[in-house]
Amino acid sequence: MDKKKNKYDVDIPKEVLDAFARYIIPEIRRFHESEEGQAFYKEWLEKYSEYAEK
Template sequence: MARKKKVNDYGTGIPYHEVEALARVLLPEIQAFFESEEGQREFAEWKAQQEQNKVKQD
């Protein structure tokens, strides 16, 4: 009797192949955003905010 391989969906209930297909569509768009001027600016702002939060916690 063949056993069915259990696939970890990390509790989402979404089949792995669907998550992978979505990632293939989204990844290039995310990369393009972070390579753009707007993405670079937003990332710099986020980084500065993270540093401020780190200082406040210390």
């Protein structure tokens, strides 16, 4: 297995990270596209307006 150390000194096999990414990315997209996600993002942008697109 291909292992890579990170700044927290935890060995996580690349295969595990890849599998996690394949799972979490669609979940993040679904949340962002939902009404709840859009409302959360709007509130977040109001709090952190420096990240709003100009």
